[in-house]
Amino acid sequence: MKHRLSLLFLSMQNLTRRPFRTYALVLAIAIVSGAIFSTTTLMWGVNSSLKRGLSKFGADLLVVPRGSLISMKSALLTGEPSVFYMDSDILKTIASIKGVKKVSPQLFLSSVEGDCCVMGNAFIIGFDPATDFTVLPWIEEKIEAIFQMDYAIVGGSNSYNVGDDIFFYGQKLKVFGKLGRTGVGLYDNAVFINIEKAYSMAEESHKLPGVSPLKIVRGQISASLVQLDLGAKLPFISFTISKNPDVKVITAGNIITSVRQNLVALFSSTLILSIVLIIANTLMISAIFSTIINERKRELGLLRAIGAKKISIFGLIIYEATLLTSFGGFLGVAVGIVIMRIYQRTIIFNLKSLNMPYIWPSAASIVLLAVAAIGIAVVVGITGTFYPALRGSKLHPYDAIRAGE
């Protein structure tokens, strides 16, 4: 007959004694780990999407007209079309500051669907290919050609494909390339065109019947993207630019902080609930295992009589809690994944409406978060069982054996 005895096997068998109690405990732990896993996955997704997007952004500073700060953050994070303008002279001023390596303008246009020659609402961004360092380097797929005046580059979430013809304000543009998805709305949803083309498009828009014309004039820009020299002092340069009362400086850190604040506000109630659940479950497990120890006093005494050391009894009880909580943790994570997958569109829509970019964490990150959530569940189990297990291991064998006589 094959060996099957071990402390682990004994623990597993013990869990089958009272199925209802075991299922209830597994379910309670599953709720905790599911809540922790879902919350951290969503936070991780927002955070990593933001970091990834902003790292691709490539600019250390973004200079926008004063009063447009909130609109710019919204445009950056969600890709919501926002239009605001300032004089392009600012480019020269910024370029003259010591420590500034590159300066490149961007011009924001918002197309409105019209009777003639406009393919729906789009966030069009004019950029200067000669000075650009934030668009062209991130093209993931493109046609074999040099970027020309009649070409456009689309964000990763755009429905247009490389080689497609698109129309804005009577201008036919060929999709030259597509950017990789970043989770940052500005890059995922916009259509990038040559800034000169954007000016001429604005001029042409006045001649088109049935279309609201674009109210911009040559020489205006929406934002100035700034890249600093290696070792340049960002706070100093930011301070120097900010001396100009007509502009506002945005750093990647500003944006991340603002989103994190939103994120904490959104998930704080869930986090607090998770902490309360963790404490409640720890106490519940402690109380239930105290009862279990009392129920099995005689058996524990018997095990001591046939050679179990104190540490073996302690291990037996801890194994039981570990098995129970790891199974509960696994169940919670599995259910969390299924629910998040079912409601993924709703989740992303809701997060975007709160100015939070979102891309699903990578498989490796999800595995890491799942292991962490299961780990927390196991720690809850071990913590809750520690005292009852210690008490069980210290039972006086003779008294334990005679318990209930």
Add this chain to the structure above:
Amino acid sequence: MSDSILVIKDVWKTYEIGDERIEALQAINLDIEKGSFISIIGHSGSGKTTLLSVIGGLTEPTQGSVSLDGADVWKLNDAGLSALRNEKLGFIFQFSSLIPTLRAIDNVALPYIFQKRNNTDIYGRAEKILSILGLSKKLNSFPSELSGGQQRRVAIARAFINRPSIILADEPTGDLDAQSESEVMEFFSEINEKEKTTFLLVTHNMELAGMTDRIYRMKDGILTNGG
């Protein structure tokens, strides 16, 4: 060189309940040779079970020493005491002492999991002992599927699994009918004879005590030679 397996010297066990002092064991002295078949008789509450638990390392005496196979039982640490219980002692309790979630054969092999050494034939031995005790068809039965007498025989089988030096049996045939009792006693005698295992039986059944080599009497915590 002494051939003693068990030497008890001036063992006392006192319980204090409130202001009351109960002398469960009083000045017990006993020297048992290897391979002896001893019984202790006495009424309920006379201290028989307490004496077995002191010998077996389950309850610490208030005073005195117990030496088992050369080891001073109450000077051993937890690991030493546990190893002694596992390897040298076989307990048979007077109540049902099986783990309800394990099959009969697993219950018999149970002491194995607390051993350091690898014993690959533990299930073979368990099967053999259960067969001798008439349970060859009940190897895979759970305790709830066994009668009281069958459960008792499984517990007896477990006491022998590790070839102990001494068996401490507390009313070992309590739940058995006359025929089973006689079979179990025959099994004890055989093991005692073949493997030189020492037996210390506690009972109030004079007929059972009569089958042993020597009888001691216990009364109010005092052990006397019963002839």
